[in-house]
Amino acid sequence: MEQSNNIIRKPLLTANLGERTVTSVEIKEITLAPGQKAGLHLHPCPVTGYIAKGTAIMQVEGEEELILNTGDAFYEPADVHIAQFSNYSDSEPMTFIAFYLLNGNQELIKML
Template sequence: MTMQTFSKWLYAGLAVLGGGQASAQSQTPAGILRKTLLEQQLPATTVETVRMDGLTLGPGAGAPDHYHPCEVYGYVVEGQILYQVHGQEPVLLHAGDSFREAAGERITVFKNALTDKPSKFIAIYLAKKGQSLIKFTDQ
């Protein structure tokens, strides 16, 4: 990922974290187009650390059954990801889609839906200092 692409997604991620579309749009310089990717009310929590990771899932690869002790927000950069929260229907995420994984919410499926090429996404973790970012369940 180039620095320009990273900066674009970092700016988008910080806009999501920074409090909504209205305040961000009033500060957008001429010649820049803003698209809100996700707007979500945060639960009452203490955020001491923000971490943003770029992840690549190889063809058909995915994470085992897991949950995050902190809030996680994501954006699919490339490819398709099959995503399922425990007890809900699976969702197929495409490039340009955003998603939220609530703290403590069990994710039973999170994998690259493509078998011939990788899929890429950005994950933004809102954590407490020193907090684990992911826990795998024993299913």
């Protein structure tokens, strides 16, 4: 954690986007109901985000599940199957903030 003049900067995530042009960023606050699961999907653009409230389960296809708690950051690469992004709780909603790193006019998500 870096601190200077009472400003604290806590590193959350570094994501390598490769050789990609980003012309705009669209930011969405998304809330999943208790127990809600996002189906298999992909994003045509890279997505970074963080869990604002609650706990999520995230799994990029072929990788292990990740448990993401409030304050945790995540990265979903472009054009990669996301096997799971779900609300871990069966009793509380989960809210996350997603940053869609767009190149021109792109879809945000494709359900598979």
